[in-house]
Ligand SMILES: Nc1ncnc2c1ncn2[C@@H]1O[C@H](COP(=O)(O)OP(=O)(O)O)[C@@H](O)[C@H]1O
Ligand SMILES: Nc1ncnc2c1ncn2[C@@H]1O[C@H](COP(=O)(O)OP(=O)(O)O)[C@@H](O)[C@H]1O
Ligand code: SF4
Ligand code: SF4
Ligand SMILES: [Mg+2]
């Protein structure tokens with residue numbers, strides 16, 4: 001089973017990358033779960049034709065302990081099972097603990113045993129990598145970490161915090177950084193900047209996604225480019241990356 | 251005493267706005283403290299000619315309980331007392347609790363009694379407004395909140411979380427949103443978008459800062475435009491805003 005956590009700065013394109021990868025895995029015939037772990041709770045929206053999914057934290061806040069996976073999930077493109085943790089009431093409580101509470105619930109509901117996925121994707125905010133937001137890499141949920149970054153200073157700052165968070169847990173045999181996914185923002189010398197960061201931290205760039213209007217166009221229609229037009233160059237980039245990740249696993 | 255917390259999305263320009271406002275208050279003869287509450291710990295760097303300031307969390311992590319304010323602060327432009335809380339080791343602990351730990355230390359060291367400031371500025375990340383990051387508005391440290399935003403969707407999303415976090419504590423008589431500071435990013439219909447957000451939440455736009463190369467130019471020299479060239483239009487915008495805030499207070 002592939003268990004991948006996609007981390008990166010807010011707005012860098014984590015949900016876009018995660019959803020496209022999930023869609024690519026599904027297209028390759030895999031059974032996929034995507035869990036959005038960002039308080040924004042919009043990770044899976046492009047797998048669900050733009051329909052928002054009620055986050056688990058909202059059920060927990062309303063003291064409605066959900067009794068089944070069906071209650072808290074929706075099935076999207078390619079039969080991908082979509083779940084959103086959501087966040088705390090702003091100003092109250094701990095965003096990261098929301099992730100942990102959701103994970104505990106998913107275990108109580110035997111998600112992984114019941115659903116038997118081939119791939120689980122976690123989409124996690126990396127602006128503040130505190131204990132809570134590190135849960136997917138700390139608790140053994142994810143095995144591989146993909147860090148999404150552009151060449152922007154702030155994106156690389158977040159990427160650096162993420163890779164050191166992962167290293168803090170490396171000796172316990174949990175997650176490791178699989179590599180960097182360069183999502184282009186078209187800043188000057190972008191590849192050089194990201195390559196320099198990768199080299200300094202002994203990491204690989206495992207994929208490169210161009211800035212693409214097709215992504216925006218299909219996003220407005222509530223879908224990934226994989227669903228919209230699998231023959232596009234950008235769609236094929238995700239298919240290739242998905243294939244590579246599956247090969248490395250086997 | 252003016253006690254202002256500046257909140258907003260990471261990268262939106264909080265530290266730039268906060269430092270320019272602090273510099274403006276100092277130029278108007280006020281005694282100012284600026285406390286950076288972002289794990290990035292670079293809030294005060296443009297008041298300190300580019301020299302980084304060791305964050306309080308680093309002292310606490312090394313189990314060196316600081317014995318005086320002098321140890322953990324630096325005096326910058328216009329005699330502004332600069333302090334950075336810093337953040338946790340990535341992946342471990344709670345970024346927000348770092349803010350709380352620092353505030354407790356500052357109280358133990360009698361910062362406010364000893365220093366008798368006219369203005370205290372808090373510069374706080376608003377991407378995740380959990381209990382920890384809400385500390386400045388929850389614990390009565392700040393009285394007024396300024397929300398920095400552009401017309402970008404993600405900036406307005408963060409702004410919305412911040413304003414609801416503040417409302418969650420309004421009835422306890424603590425902080426209130428003074429208004430929105432529109433830091434232009436030159437997106438389409440920017441003022442209209444921010445005005446619509448302000449109106450929907452019954453908030454005022456208290457200032458508008460243009461995108462300005464002078465800000466970048468002086469930042470590279472480790473200073474605000476107030477220090478660099480007070481006669482610039484952008485410098486005068488901050489001076490006007492500082493005057494308005496002082497008038498409203500009296
Ligand atoms: N390669 C790309 N080309 C064009 N637009 C992109 C690309 N990657 C991301 N975007 C756009 O950037 C915005 C933010 O992306 P999103 O995936 O929501 O970020 P995050 O999940 O990291 O907060 C979205 O509107 C998305 O369409
Ligand atoms: N009005 C502006 N004009 C030009 N550059 C700006 C402006 N506001 C912010 N910046 C630049 O944006 C970058 C991020 O700003 P910063 O204040 O560090 O953001 P934050 O503290 O919110 O993370 C800085 O390099 C800063 O110079
Ligand atoms: S561990 Fe993280 S998510 Fe939890 S309260 Fe602390 S900063 Fe927030
Ligand atoms: S652990 Fe993190 S998310 Fe939770 S209250 Fe603390 S700072 Fe906030
Ligand atoms: Mg997202």
Ligand SMILES: [Mg+2]
Pocket residue numbers: 264265266288290292293373
């Ligand atoms: Mg800052």
